[in-house]
Amino acid sequence: MGVLVRSAARQLCYAARAVIPCTWRGKYFSSGSDEPAANNRVTPMLRHLMYKIKSTGPITVAEYMKEVLTNPAKGKAEAVSDVMIKSLQVLDTEWQSTALGLAKRRGRHLSFASQREYTWDLGAGGSQGYYMHRDMLGEKGDFITSPEISQIFGELLGIWFISEWMATGKNVAFQLVELGPGRGTLMGDILRVFSQLGSVLKNCDISIHLVEVSQNLSELQALTLTEAKIPLEQNPESLVYMKGVTKSGLPISWYRDLQDVPKGYSFFLAHEFFDVLPVHKFQKTPQGWREVLIDIDPQVSGKLRFVLAPCVTPAQAFLQHDEIRDHVEVCPDAGVIIQELSERIALTGGAALIADYGHDGTKTDTFRGFCGHELHDVLIAPGTADLTADVDFSYLRRMAQGKVASLGPTEQQTFLKNMGIDVRLKVLFNKSDEPSVRQQLLQGYDMLMNPQKMGERFNFFALLPHERLHGRSHHINACQSRPSASPVAGFGELAWQ
Ligand code: SAH
Numbered sequence: 001m002g003v004l005v006r007s008a009a010r011q012l013c014y015a016a017r018a019v020i021p022c023t024w025r026g027k028y029f030s031s032g033s034d035e036p037a038a039n040n041r042v043t044p045m046l047r048h049l050m051y052k053i054k055s056t057g058p059i060t061v062a063e064y065m066k067e068v069l070t071n072p073a074k075g076k077a078e079a080v081s082d083v084m085i086k087s088l089q090v091l092d093t094e095w096q097s098t099a100l101g102l103a104k105r106r107g108r109h110l111s112f113a114s115q116r117e118y119t120w121d122l123g124a125g126g127s128q129g130y131y132m133h134r135d136m137l138g139e140k141g142d143f144i145t146s147p148e149i150s151q152i153f154g155e156l157l158g159i160w161f162i163s164e165w166m167a168t169g170k171n172v173a174f175q176l177v178e179l180g181p182g183r184g185t186l187m188g189d190i191l192r193v194f195s196q197l198g199s200v201l202k203n204c205d206i207s208i209h210l211v212e213v214s215q216n217l218s219e220l221q222a223l224t225l226t227e228a229k230i231p232l233e234q235n236p237e238s239l240v241y242m243k244g245v246t247k248s249g250l251p252i253s254w255y256r257d258l259q260d261v262p263k264g265y266s267f268f269l270a271h272e273f274f275d276v277l278p279v280h281k282f283q284k285t286p287q288g289w290r291e292v293l294i295d296i297d298p299q300v301s302g303k304l305r306f307v308l309a310p311c312v313t314p315a316q317a318f319l320q321h322d323e324i325r326d327h328v329e330v331c332p333d334a335g336v337i338i339q340e341l342s343e344r345i346a347l348t349g350g351a352a353l354i355a356d357y358g359h360d361g362t363k364t365d366t367f368r369g370f371c372g373h374e375l376h377d378v379l380i381a382p383g384t385a386d387l388t389a390d391v392d393f394s395y396l397r398r399m400a401q402g403k404v405a406s407l408g409p410t411e412q413q414t415f416l417k418n419m420g421i422d423v424r425l426k427v428l429f430n431k432s433d434e435p436s437v438r439q440q441l442l443q444g445y446d447m448l449m450n451p452q453k454m455g456e457r458f459n460f461f462a463l464l465p466h467e468r469l470h471g472r473s474h475h476i477n478a479c480q481s482r483p484s485a486s487p488v489a490g491f492g493e494l495a496w497q
Pocket of ligand 1: 070131137145146147148179180181182183186211212213214217256270271272273276277
């Protein structure tokens with residue numbers, strides 16, 4: 001395999017969204033209050049959220065993240081609930097006059113019903129979520145990820161999947177499923193390894209399945225992986241919204257939800273996916289746990305602020321009874337996905353590899369925003385910046401318990417070292433005489449491995465069938481060889497059988 005030049009690697013020092021100053025914490029939780037009013041740009045998303053809060057009251061941080069990151073609205077009028085109809089009567093006059101102006105320009109008589117519709121239209125118009133309409137990755141975007149930094153990252157992950165496939169009996173057919181594939185770079189690097197190791201995988205029936213909410217990013221993924229523009233599936237009943245064939249001839253399909261991916265022997269990959277899932281935030285008070293909510297700031301026009309819920313909220317059920325921290329973030333969506341992955345793996349075999357920045361149940365306030373490779377106040381100009389929270393691996397482990405075995409979290413520097421990053425770097429380095437390519441390889445290595453950069457902040461976590469760790473296979477058939485209880489690559493040193 002040759003050396004690929006990643007243009008983004010030039011800006012490595014500024015590019016990692018995981019490299020954050022340690023002063024972020026206090027500053028970002030008391031978000032907004034010390035920002036000058038001039039910074040409070042009223043984005044369509046902010047308008048939409050203010051409208052929503054006026055209608056329903058303060059919203060949870062999870063609801064806020066969901067809206068800001070993945071709201072699919074493109075500006076179409078949407079159904080208006082009774083609560084919203086009532087709340088329209090208390091909307092400020094400036095808002096109503098804008099709606100009236102728009103209605104008049106469209107030459108319509110403005111009944112109360114159409115006034116409602118136009119107001120909602122304006123509220124949702126252009127308020128598409130951050131992930132839905134842009135390419136946020138790389139030098140020109142808001143953050144950069146490991147696969148965008150170095151080809152070696154994806155290559156080693158490709159080897160991990162082959163190693164697990166071999167250790168679990170070399171099933172003749174398997175699905176490779178990626179959650180949140182970004183630009184498709186990581187999958188591209190993995191598939192290149194699969195092609196190079198064609199002799200190992202020959203006669204294997206492999207299919208690729210991508211779970212992606214953003215149509216814009218799925219188009220980029222299609223270009224990267226199939227070199228074609230794939231039309232959207234026309235049948236509204238279809239769970240697959242795009243399908244094609246990869247450059248190496250494998251069938252590839254796109255889904256909006258993991259539940260839609262066909263059940264079957266699968267290997268799952270989620271890199272920097274769990275950190276964008278919505279979190280609920282809680283704070284310990286003298287009255288007990290209270291959820292942190294987002295409300296409109298009554299003091300400053302066009303500004304949001306954090307408030308505490310006056311009483312117990314439903315998401316409190318996700319807190320541990322013996323919780324000792326005084327501030328906690330919980331991510332029920334992550335729990336649902338881990339349970340789905342665990343059930344599938346327990347039923348049909350395979351494995352899941354999850355890589356993200358996070359902690360093992362120790363951190364408190366990690367909710368933050370990124371824009372143009374800089375930290376960004378989460379409540380300012382929503383929709384223009386990435387929102388993220390560290391993954392709590394202890395929660396993921398609890399959600400998998402009883403169904404599958406879990407390994408990790410293991411620091412990225414340890415995982416990649418165990419996978420043979422030093423050997424791979426040496427091979428690529430010696431292959432190229434070009435000084436700029438060599439420098440880029442070294443810079444990429446440093447970014448991935450340096451404990452001050454991504455080496456310690458990022459962690460690897462795996463879900464495996466219990467049988468995998470005890471040397472028994474799910475379904476041994478004539479075409480499979482008996483698996484061994486070899487160490488799991490990355491979590492121990494790599495040993496080829
Ligand atoms: N894995 C890639 C991209 C990480 S960014 C990389 O490491 O480079 C997060 C990705 O998850 C994006 O592709 C985003 O569109 C997708 N995403 C965010 N929320 C999602 C959800 N709820 N379901 C599926 N995909 C989602």
